Amino acid sequence: MIVFSSLQIRRGTRVLLDNATATINPGQKVGLVGKNGCGKSTLLALLKGELSADGGNVTFPNNWALAWVNQETPALDIPAIEYVIDGDREYRQLEAELQAANEKNDGHAIATVHGKLDAIHAWTIQSRAASLLHGLGFSQEKLQQPVRSFSGGWRMRLNLAQALVCRSDLLLLDEPTTWIWMPSSGWKNG
Incomplete structure (x- = not known):
């Protein structure tokens, strides 16, 4: 509440x-x-x-995860799908923890992180991100294009997908009725 x-x-x-x-x-x-x-x-x-x-x-509640749509999108060289996956901050944190555990060859830490990744269904992250992007009008080929290659309107869609891929208790949408949200609002609501 x-x-x-x-x-x-x-x-x-x-x-x-x-x-x-x-x-x-x-x-x-x-x-x-x-x-x-x-x-x-x-x-x-x-x-x-x-x-x-x-x-x-x-x-x-202190334990609530918040998600929101950023109003700006940096001109990054990373693929669109990776930018969207960055929205799942818990997944990215666990990914970094797993890399550190692997570098230390710490079997216990590796097992612990794998358990946490399993709990958040990390194996679905690529398909969840791709599904969101397809729902927002991105073709399969565009998923691997760098963020910087997209126009402002398409970058806003990337920001929306990034917010939606995050498991959140509260999703904040600023200006959700502008033209960018109209085609996708029906899709999101099913």
């Missing part, structure tokens, strides 16, 4: 939220609607821990 209690957020002299209180229960889908500059993106930044409230507080 997410609880906003007596929340106050200011930007300069402008008050965006004043004594705002709300509760969002697990399983609820919530949309923030308002004109530009009213604080929607600021509230999402607060949830991500990128800024602090001027008053009141926000609470949600």
Whole structure:
């Protein structure tokens, strides 16, 4: 559950939220609607821990994994599918731990990491990422193209796939009704 209690957020002299209180229960889908500059993106930044409230507080379970769609995409040389897989931070962390355990030839650590990889179904990561990319309009050939080769609109789709591949308890979508989300919103909802 997410609880906003007596929340106050200011930007300069402008008050965006004043004594705002709300509760969002697990399983609820919530949309923030308002004109530009009213604080929607600021509230999402607060949830991500990128800024602090001027008053009141926000609470949600410490063990919740958050995912969000980045607004910028660096011009990277890595393949699109690897960029998307980077969104599964737990998988990438375990991958690094496995490499370190292998370098030390630590059989116990290797077995432990393999157990953790098994628990998160790591063997499905390539197919999950490919499925997301195909659902967002990427052809099989484009999965191996470098991120830098895509236009801004296609890079936003990469960012969406990166957020969706992450096992999260809370998915934050900023500006989800813009043109980039329209074709894929029906696909995501099944």
